[in-house]
Amino acid sequence: MLNRRHVAAAAAATGLLTALPAAAQSGDQQAVARAVDALTAAMLKPDRAALESLCAEALSYGHSAGRIESRKEFIDALVNRTSVFRSINLGDQTIGLAGNNAIVRHLLTGETESNGQVSPVRIGVLQVWQKDGSAWRLLARQAYRI
Secondary structure: OOOHHHHHHHHHHHHHOOOOOHHHOOHHHHHHHHHHHHHHHHHHOOOHHHHHHHEEEEEEEEOOOOOEEEHHHHHHHHHOOOOEEEEEEEEEEEEEEEOOEEEEEEEEEEEEEEOOEEEEEEEEEEEEEEEEOOEEEEEEEEEEEO
16 A cells, blocks of 8 residues: 555655756766767767777667667777768756666757668667766667657
């Protein structure tokens, strides 16, 4: 049977995964937001060193079509231009912290290019970031069609 204590605990737990406005975010939430921005920049202008520093060795990178890439496959596809993002815009971003992990959700819109064909993209994205020392590294990413 639910009582007020259960409802209060559920509300508090939900609050842990709800993002705060940028000005009210914790230092770790701000650091994760900066890491998300750095990853976006490194995807637009592929930089192997930047991508390697932002991605955990155990990265599992899931595309909205169901393809899963390892860290090496993800980075190689960007650097070798087999996966090209012409533009990336992130919206409705939330960042929740759970210990040394962060859960990021956002709406990604933009354009991709494949074999000279430009296509619009509008997908939802879930990212899991892991704190490694003072750095945040992408551990998992799954995109989904909306």
